[in-house]
Amino acid sequence: MHVAIIGNGVTGVSAAIRIRQLQPDWKITMISGESDYHYSRPALMYIFMGHMRYQDTKPYENSFWELNKIDLLRDWVTEIDTQNKQLKLHKNSSLNFDKLLIATGSKSNKFGWPGQDLDGVQGLYDLMDLKLLYENCKGAKNAVIVGGGLIGVEFAEMLHSRNIHPTFLVREKSYWNNVLPKEESEMVNKLIRKQGLGLKLETELKEIVDNGNGRVKGVITDKDEFIDCEVVGLTAGVSPNIDLAKESSINTGKGILVDWGFRTNETDIFAAGDCAEIIKEGEERNLLQQVWYTGKMQGKVAGESISGLENTTYDPGIWYNSAKFLDLEYQTYGMIMPKAKDSEEHLFWEHENNLHAIRIVTENGSVTGINVMGLRYKHKVCESWIREKRSLEYVFDNLKEANFDPEFYTRFEEDIIRKFKKEQAA
Ligand SMILES: Cc1cc2nc3c(=O)[nH]c(=O)nc-3n(C[C@H](O)[C@H](O)[C@H](O)COP(=O)(O)OP(=O)(O)OC[C@H]3O[C@@H](n4cnc5c(N)ncnc54)[C@H](O)[C@@H]3O)c2cc1C
Known part of the structure; x- marks a missing residue:
């Protein structure tokens, strides 16, 4: 059995590793036009700013791939021939596969602006x-x-x-x-x-x-x-990179359309990560997830599907994202919409220096979302409050323990809870 994976981003890599764990004897080829080895895309800025060297952004030693019998091929795939189960390549001629995972990520949006292709x-x-x-x-x-x-x-x-x-x-x-x-x-x-x-x-x-x-x-x-x-x-913004699939018999919408096991409409062809759009039967909108940790989770589940593990389905869990706006660190848990729903109660605290804030959202008495700006809270703790449908009182009692700012940072939890309790009493 030969599995080909297009893309060596976090999704392709997570799938390859999972397949190797489950199928020690299958041949795996991971193809990327961008780089010989997998690296951390979110670290691009740190390379440019001199905080990290490119080689430090590679989560695995170069020898890892050979040791795990994952063949790496540096090339661009130019076409997927779904009928003959063959990939056409830019440098090399072609590659046959038994199963295929498309993990081609996203592309930066361009909206046809005059001059958008100028140098600079x-x-x-x-x-x-x-x-x-x-x-x-x-x-x-x-x-x-x-x-x-x-x-x-x-x-x-x-x-x-x-x-x-x-x-x-x-x-x-x-x-x-x-x-x-x-x-x-x-x-x-x-x-x-x-x-x-x-x-x-x-x-x-x-x-x-x-x-x-x-x-x-x-x-x-x-x-x-x-x-x-x-x-x-x-x-x-970015959009799912569906260029290859669009030119083939694989169904696409905004992304490559897949079920919860990352299967496309074509037998033995799968897609996951940024490029995939999970069909939510009976719902208005499908699921597109374009962040690092979801790529990792999706890749793992796609690897299980490809390996033939029965009843494999993706559980997106509780939404989480973290990022940085200049010096301002941002974490979000649960789905917090820009406008509060009628059924929600939002409590918001912001320090007068505009550098620290927290929002706690509840619905029917249970915490459903948390936004944190300029403070660091423990992922596992915040996620568990939402999963376990904890009350505000519970969160207030445990807020201090959730903070994991470095030891000598000022703590604001007492202020935060005082303000929230006052608002609740009003
Ligand atoms: C600058 C930047 C910063 C980011 N920061 C964060 C962050 O802080 N936190 C976070 O959660 N997410 C962040 N993201 C998003 C995150 O990096 C992506 O969600 C994640 O990389 C998606 O992984 P993927 O494996 O699905 O796709 P990708 O990482 O995009 O990998 C796709 C791979 O497929 C290859 N490929 C595509 N087409 C072909 C082809 N035809 N032939 C051969 N190879 C092909 C590409 O070259 C690429 O190597 C950031 C993204 C960018 C661009």
């Missing part, structure tokens, strides 16, 4: 983008970042670390307010401005202007304002 204009997704950024930053003084979100703020921080002044163009009224509730979103606005970065809200990109030599010299916004810049970062 780029997304931030992979090592090719990183290499391009080193070039594009040479001699640059100003940059424009199109779109808010998590990758946009990382891009800005990277540029700022090289004394390039970034200005965000954000379509919304407030930073990432299609995801963050108003207060958290405003904290990010304040921080961006406090750190001296440009932030233009309710502003969209109209055109990227050519300097006459095919390179960007500035952008024009929908307010007809010209902004001088030598670099433009396109960070208006």
Whole structure:
């Protein structure tokens, strides 16, 4: 049995390792056009800022793959022939498979802006983008970042670390307010401005202007304002990379359509991670998950499905994400929508310095969501409160123990609980 895996990101790798555990004798080939070895994509910014070397972002020693009999192939897949179970490759001719996992990740969105293909204009997704950024930053003084979100703020921080002044163009009224509730979103606005970065809200990109030599010299916004810049970062979100599947008989929607065992409509072909869209029968919206830990979990379950483990189904568990807005660390547990539902009660505490905050959401007396900004709480503890449907009283009693900020950091739990209790009593 030969399993081919397209993509050596966290999803492909987690699947390969699981298959090897369950099927010691199967042949596994993992193909990637981007890199010889798996590395941590979220660490791209740290490589650029000099905090980590590329080799430190590889979670496994190079010898790991040979020891585990996982063959690595550096190439781009150009076509999936589902009928003949064959992959067409860019450098090598082709590769036959018995089972296939597509784990091709995401792609940076481009919306057909005039000038989007000029030199100096780029997304931030992979090592090719990183290499391009080193070039594009040479001699640059100003940059424009199109779109808010998590990758946009990382891009800005990277540029700022090289004394390039970034200005965000954000379509919304407030930073990432299609995801963050108003207060958290405003904290990010304040921080961006406090750190001296440009932030233009309710502003969209109209055109990227050519300097006459095919390179960007500035952008024009929908307010007809010209902004001088030598670099433009396109960070208006990512979309599942379904290029290969779209050109084949594999069904796609926004992502590659799969069931809860990551099976596509084609026998022996699976898809998981950022590129997959899990069909939620009878529901309006399917499930797309585009973060690191879900890629890891999905890859593991896909590996079990591929290996033939019976009754394997993916359990997305309780939603969790963590990120950083410049210096502001952010953790979210459960599904907290930007606008509270009528059935929810939201308690929100923010320090007057705008650098620390916590939101606790309850529904029918049980905790359903927690947002933390500028504080560090233990993942396992917060997740268990939601899973075990704990009451607010229980959370208040245990809030101090959930904090795992370093020893000499100021603790705010007493303040937080005092405010929340006062609000509840009112
Ligand atoms: C800059 C940045 C920062 C991020 N930070 C965070 C974070 O802090 N926390 C978090 O949870 N998530 C973060 N993410 C998201 C996270 O990295 C992704 O969710 C995760 O990498 C998805 O894993 P994946 O294996 O599904 O896909 P990917 O990691 O995208 O891997 C897909 C692989 O498939 C390869 N591939 C694609 N097409 C082909 C082809 N035709 N032929 C051969 N190979 C192909 C690609 O080259 C790539 O190596 C970040 C993403 C980016 C871009």
